[in-house]
Amino acid sequence: GEPVLRALLLNAATQSLTNGVIGTLFALYMVETLGITPLVVGLIVSVGGVSALGGAFLAGPVTQRFGVGGALIGSKLVSFLFSSLMVLAYGPQPLVLALLVLSQAGDATWTVYGITETSLQQHITPNRFLGRLHASSRFIAGLLLPVGGLLGGYLGQTIGLRAAMGASLLIRMATTLWIYGSPIPGMAGL
Numbered sequence: 001g002e003p004v005l006r007a008l009l010l011n012a013a014t015q016s017l018t019n020g021v022i023g024t025l026f027a028l029y030m031v032e033t034l035g036i037t038p039l040v041v042g043l044i045v046s047v048g049g050v051s052a053l054g055g056a057f058l059a060g061p062v063t064q065r066f067g068v069g070g071a072l073i074g075s076k077l078v079s080f081l082f083s084s085l086m087v088l089a090y091g092p093q094p095l096v097l098a099l100l101v102l103s104q105a106g107d108a109t110w111t112v113y114g115i116t117e118t119s120l121q122q123h124i125t126p127n128r129f130l131g132r133l134h135a136s137s138r139f140i141a142g143l144l145l146p147v148g149g150l151l152g153g154y155l156g157q158t159i160g161l162r163a164a165m166g167a168s169l170l171i172r173m174a175t176t177l178w179i180y181g182s183p184i185p186g187m188a189g190l
Contacts, residue, residue: 020148082106
């Protein structure tokens, strides 16, 4: 019944579904559609890991500068811009590789979002309910991830890998509306 927690849960649930679609198709898309070798796929994905680590150092300053609402909404929108580069990857191989590396470099935004979201949840939830909150949220997200994987397989086969990933990214961006329609945008600091 708490509007902030409800918005975060709806966002997490919808986003988990889209993560299932993209996670299922990403490597296949890079190898089959873009012609990238598995070794280079691994190198590209590793950029995301390094970027995510960098996001851990950015979360505090970003939240202080833009507030909780600004950090959550801004990180989701910037993430969408970076993630869109993987769907736009087309043309000569150096350009394709550059766009894919840049898309993975945007993983820092996921870390900023995750840290800010968890901090907000912990701030507004009484300690005795934190375990239930996180268990419930993880259960719902974990349930929808494989559903997204199945949906990704179906969409990839039906409309194509690039189109399926693009549609999923648009839905992922639309999940920002859950947050935008809640009290979160007006929240400053914790």
